[in-house]
Amino acid sequence: MVSVKEAKQKIITYSEPLSIETRNLSLSVDYVIAEDLIAPISLPSFRQSSMDGYALYHEDITATDIVLCIEAEAKAGENKVQFVERGNAVRIFTGAPVPEGATAVVMQEHTTRERDSVRIHEFPVTEGKNIRNIGQQIRQGDIALPAGTLLSAGGVGFLAGLNINQVNVYRKPKVGLLVTGDELVEAGGEISHGQIYESNSVMLRAALEREGITDISILHAKDNLEATKEALDLLYQNNDVVLASGGISVGDYDFVGTALAELGAETIFYKVKQKPGKPLLFGKKGQKLFFALPGNPASSLVCYYEYVLPAIRSLYGRKDCFLKSVQMPVASDYSFTGERDEFLKAMVTESGVLPLDGQESFAIRSFALADAIIYLPSEQREVKSGDLVEVHLIPR
Ligand SMILES: Nc1nc2c(c(=O)[nH]1)N[C@H]1C(S)=C(S)[C@@H](COP(=O)(O)OP(=O)(O)OC[C@H]3O[C@@H](n4cnc5c(N)ncnc54)[C@H](O)[C@@H]3O)O[C@H]1N2
Numbered sequence: 001m002v003s004v005k006e007a008k009q010k011i012i013t014y015s016e017p018l019s020i021e022t023r024n025l026s027l028s029v030d031y032v033i034a035e036d037l038i039a040p041i042s043l044p045s046f047r048q049s050s051m052d053g054y055a056l057y058h059e060d061i062t063a064t065d066i067v068l069c070i071e072a073e074a075k076a077g078e079n080k081v082q083f084v085e086r087g088n089a090v091r092i093f094t095g096a097p098v099p100e101g102a103t104a105v106v107m108q109e110h111t112t113r114e115r116d117s118v119r120i121h122e123f124p125v126t127e128g129k130n131i132r133n134i135g136q137q138i139r140q141g142d143i144a145l146p147a148g149t150l151l152s153a154g155g156v157g158f159l160a161g162l163n164i165n166q167v168n169v170y171r172k173p174k175v176g177l178l179v180t181g182d183e184l185v186e187a188g189g190e191i192s193h194g195q196i197y198e199s200n201s202v203m204l205r206a207a208l209e210r211e212g213i214t215d216i217s218i219l220h221a222k223d224n225l226e227a228t229k230e231a232l233d234l235l236y237q238n239n240d241v242v243l244a245s246g247g248i249s250v251g252d253y254d255f256v257g258t259a260l261a262e263l264g265a266e267t268i269f270y271k272v273k274q275k276p277g278k279p280l281l282f283g284k285k286g287q288k289l290f291f292a293l294p295g296n297p298a299s300s301l302v303c304y305y306e307y308v309l310p311a312i313r314s315l316y317g318r319k320d321c322f323l324k325s326v327q328m329p330v331a332s333d334y335s336f337t338g339e340r341d342e343f344l345k346a347m348v349t350e351s352g353v354l355p356l357d358g359q360e361s362f363a364i365r366s367f368a369l370a371d372a373i374i375y376l377p378s379e380q381r382e383v384k385s386g387d388l389v390e391v392h393l394i395p396r
């Protein structure tokens with residue numbers, strides 16, 4: 001049995017980034033760029049007006065109500081280079097190139113138009129006012145985004161503005177999931193006494209898809225060694241990560257551990273000092289990772305968020321692998337007696353983070369309402385309302 005801390009360290013140690021692929025920019029959100037991206041152009045690439053108004057020499061504005069002659073008009077998209085003479089102004093619009101010579105733009109609201117001239121009410125006008133300079137955002141040749149950046153909508157917007165339309169990113173893992181348990185009936189089927197509807201695959205697929213993992217294959221195996229081995233082997237051949245749900249405890253019909261061993265997977269750890277999710281197994285064979293998740297739905301999902309998701313994130317190049325962790329006051333008293341650290345399904349409220357009713361490992365309803373997991377190490381087995389606790393935010 002390993003501690004939560006040791007288990008997490010092992011996860012990161014054994015989850016090296018996968019190979020690199022080139023993707024179209026529009027399909028790269030939530031991927032991690034694998035190399036520094038160099039700006040092919042400066043942004044802005046020319047001096048731009050940031051206001052509708054008048055481009056002028058700021059030194060010409062020596063008092064309020066100076067009147068300048070309007071020499072020309074500059075609108076966005078204009079591709080001729082314009083000039084402005086001392087004592088004159090150019091009518092200009094947001095995004096338009098600022099005429100050569102002009103040192104400021106005065107916004108329209110601070111002027112009065114008088115036929116072919118304009119009266120400037122602003123005084124003094126500072127040099128550079130309302131002008132976006134060349135390279136103010138990024139200069140040609142500089143690193144636009146460093147390797148390791150997780151691309152967001154803002155990220156792809158920025159790169160599109162630089163005309164970077166393809167990016168090298170770490171590929172996302174293919175995930176195989178084996179569902180075990182003879183008591184399980186698939187959605188839509190009839191259940192008889194002793195049977196339950198299978199829900200872990202639905203839940204885990206949803207969680208994986210939330211992370212942008214789309215290549216997911218799911219197999220079901222009967223509770224016998226041969227079927228379990230065969231299915232795990234098939235999933236191993238075709239995926240980077242293999243998850244198994246159920247069959248990892250000590251019962252006579254729990255075959256996942258034996259099957260993995262017989263397939264030659266090395267066990268990195270089995271059993272973590274935690275509740276729920278004690279019988280978690282993490283193993284590897286070559287570069288491929290195996291997780292045997294306890295069948296209890298809440299145990300399975302806690303293990304997914306705390307261990308599987310960080311491994312997957314690490315495989316696709318993320319450095320921030322674990323759920324975002326914050327310290328928050330707990331909104332009610334909570335205590336436990338066991339030796340294992342606890343993960344509690346919880347909800348973030350205005351008065352702190354509230355442990356929800358239904359902390360048992362079969363209870364998944366509380367997870368349906370949870371947006372956070374409270375982590376209580378065994379040394380913190382008695383917390384009082386208002387005490388600070390470690391909270392892991394569930395991605396939503
Ligand atoms: N003698 C012991 N018994 C158990 C121990 C132990 O240390 N000694 N550990 C308990 C703990 S803790 C857990 S967690 C479970 C884990 O057991 P398994 O991983 O072998 O899971 P199963 O027995 O297959 O199932 C447990 C539970 O979850 C339901 N289940 C399973 N798969 C699904 C699914 N896909 N969808 C919905 N529900 C599922 C299953 O019906 C069981 O109720 O072992 C304890 N026992």
Ligand code: MOO
Nearest residue numbers: 276277278299361
């Ligand atoms: O570890 Mo089990 O997941 O507590 O029921």
